[in-house]
Amino acid sequence: MAEMRCCDEWQPVLVMVTIDFALAVVNILLKKIIDEGIDHLVLITYRTSISAAFLTPIAYFWERKRRPSLTRGLLCYLFVSAMLGATLTQYFFFLGMQYTSATFACAFINMVPVITFVMALPFGLETVDLKSKPGKAKVLGTIVCVGGAMLLTFYKGIPLTNQSSHSRPASANMTNQAHGLSQNQKGAERWTIGSLSLIAGALFWSAWFLVQAKISKKYPFQYSSTAIMSFFGALQSATLSSIIHRDIHIWIVKGKIKILMVLYTGIVGSGLCYVGMSWCVKKRGPLFTAAFSPLIQIIVAMFDISILHGKLYLGSVLGSILVIIGLYLLLWGKSNEVKLCDAKPTQTTDEEGGPVPPA
Helix, strand or coil, X not given: CHHHHHHHHHHHHHHHHHHHHHHHHHHHHHHHHHHCCCCHHHHHHHHHHHHHHHHHHHHHHHHCCCCCCCCHHHHHHHXXXXXXXXXXXXXXXXXXXXXXXXXXXXXXXXXXXXXXXXXXXXXXXXXXXXXXXXXXXXXXXXXXXXXXXXXXXXXXXXXXXXXXXXXXCHHHHHHHHHHHHHHHCCCHHHHHHHHHHHHHHHHHHHHHHHHHHHHHHHCCCHHHHHHHHHHHHHHHHHHHHHHHCCCHHHHCCCCHHHHHHHHHHHHHHHHHHHHHHHHHHHHHCHHHHHCCHHHHHHHHHHHXXXXXXXCCEHHHHHHHHHHHHHHHHHHHHHHHHHHHHHHCCCCCECCCCCECCCC
16 A cells, blocks of 8 residues: 555656656757747647647547546637647747747746746645645745756856867857857847747746646546647647748648657657646646756756767756755655645534544
8 A cells, every 4th residue: 555655656756757858859859940940830730730630549549438528618728728838838938039049948947837836826726834844845845946947047157077079169169159149139129029928938838737737627638638739729820820921831841850850749749748747737736747847958958968968067967956956845845735634634523513522
C-alpha cells in the first residue's frame, strides 16, 4: 500500500519531467523552423491540425465506452481552452520574440508559475495558509523557482568550461549577438509592442491552466478533450491567418526535414504534451503543472552544452540550483498539504445535530 501511494505521488512529477524534455526538443526545432521563415499562424495551424488528426482515433478507441456526450457548455470551455492555450499563447509569444529577443521571451515564460499561482487564488483553485509550513513552502518555492529562472536568463557570469574546438569563435558570437540586437531593437515602439505581446502570452498561458483545471473536473478524458481543443485551435489560427494574410504561398512548406519537424512538433508538442499536462492538472492542480515551466530552459541549456558544444556559465549553474530547490519546496508543500487534508477527520453528527465524540 505504501509503495503504491509513493508511486502515485511521484508519477505526476515523472510525467512533467518527461514533458519538459519533449518540449525542450520541440522548442529547439521550432526555433529552427521559424528562423527559416515559416509564418507563425501557419505553423500553429499545421501543429494543431496534426495534433487533432493524431489524437482523434486514439480518443475514439480508448475513451469511447467511458466518454459522456458533449454539452454546449463543455464545448464552449474547450473552445476557450483552444483559444487560450493553442492559438493566442503561441501567437503572442512568437510575436514577442520577433520584436524583442528569445532570451527576453524566456523570462516571461519563467514567470508563468507565479502568474498562475496569483490567478488561481481568487478562483479557489489554490489555497495558501501562511500559518502552516506547507503554505509557506508553496509561496517560498514559487518565488525561489522563478528567481532561479530569472538568474538563469539574465546573468551569465564567468565561463566554467573551456572553449571547445567545436564551439563558435567569440568574434562570431559577438557578431551574431550584435545582429540579433540590430534586428530585435529597431526602436522603442517595436520593443514596447514585443514586451506587451510577451506579457499577454504569459497571461494567456497561465489562464489556460486555470481553464484546464475546470475542464478536467467536468470532462476528465484527456485524449478527447485535447483532440477537440486542437481542432478548435486549428480553426482559430487558420481563420486568423486568412484575415491577416491573403497570400496563399505562405501555406507551402518546402523540404522533407522541415515537414518532419512540423510533424514532430505537432504530434509531440501540440498533442501528447498537452495530454500529459491536462492529466497533471487533473491530478495535482494548475500550480503544480505550471511550476515545471522553468525546467524547459534548463534542459535546453543541457542540450546546448552536450550536443551543440556550448559553454557552461556560472549563472546557468546557480540558476539551475535555485530552480531545483524551488521546485522541491513547492512539491513538498503541495504533498504535505494533501496529507494534512486527508488526515483531517470527517466530523459526523448525531440525531440531534450535535457532533459525535470519537470512540
